[in-house]
Amino acid sequence: MDAIFNFQVITDNFTYFMIGRFPHGPLGGLGLTIYLAVVSCILSFFGGLVLGLLSLVRNPFISYPVNLFINAVRGLPLLMVIFWMYFLLPALMGRTVPESQTVIMGLTLFTSAYMSQIVRAGIEGIPPGQTEAAISTGLKHWQVMLYIVLPQGLRNMIPSFVNQFVSLIKDTSLAFIVGVSELTHVATQVNNRTMAYPTEIFIFIAVLYFFLCYAFTSLSRWLEQRLAWRKAI
Template sequence: MEEALNFQVIIDNFTYFMIGRYPNGPLGGLGLTMYLAVISCILSFFGGLILGLLSLSRYAAIRHPVNLFINAVRGIPLLMVIFWMYFLLPALMGKTVPEATTVIMGLTIFTSAYMSQIVRAGIQGIPKGQTEAAVSTGLKHWQAMLYIVLPQGLRNMIPSFVNQFVSLIKDTSLAFIVGVSELTHVGTQINNRTMAFPTEIFIFIAAVYFVLCFAFTSFSRWLEGRLAWRKSI
């Protein structure tokens, strides 16, 4: 007869799951997962914004290399990008780089490529007549983009940005490959130590990811409905 699930291992290690050894050691667990996701999301927003604008440049010398970079990154698995950052950054900087930093850089580059397409679609969704009207009033092209087109486009991009953030939370689980002590890595450590509760540990980890992703997905749907309601007024 099979034994019932025993989640006592979760209760005994709950603090370790949440924050690792912090404050007596480095941050880990869910706390580090959220740190990686938030920092990468902020950097990816600006990276995606810059890449998206450059991909729409009127100058082919700028537009084509940027689009080539975006398509190249999007065509490579995230795990490969993380490995590149893990081995490439120390070689370029000539010193040891913290594993968490290499993961943030990998996530930022990868997510920026995807966010750039959100920015591009958001800008192209604004009627070109608005840009032409702004230019006819004396504004330069970059001023029309900055003051007229981009503010409207960003409002339409917000739900997609939130969805990308949800995907980014799940992508942080790949950080355990390079030894970053985020939630999945902590669960693996506890499982290797106990060797008795793998089902309970990974059910708990899956539940944590589900709650986080469901909360942000629900927020995205609410935000999308809110923006649609305001647009209809």
């Protein structure tokens, strides 16, 4: 009796699924997915940190526009943000922008808006008495934020940042819409070439996404336990 599934297509294209045509061509597949997620996460961390801090500024001429921008981006689908980057960046820069860079910019813009709320919640979660006590010692507001509030807040934000990174890994699958050869796009290419094993191909990439996201979810749980243990000491 014939087997229900035939995963020979995975074996034949395993390297292509992992790294695309690299090193004889551009990076693709799972390698490009991880690259897009890591670069976007690093940029989003700094973008979210800046936006989160600016949203807490008491000057309404700064905080209102920043909060309006954050809420506007959060209210848009990520796919629309990627399309905006894909069509607007070349027009604004006057030259062709590689698709991977437009996706990174779209993911960074979108994720920064969400990370800014993590930053804001982490800072607001610090007891106000610490700020008042620090100011009473003669420290300025920016010194209190930099040396006292922010270090404590960032430690509490780590699990949420990891969870956002897990979400970002899954969001990279939308990059195939603009032709970026990440994991989902590679799977679609292999499926279009073979036209015989769609179930096996997409089961395989689902397993890859699952293990990748599960690894970082486990990291998040471990970090939460470590932080809870340190607070208990």
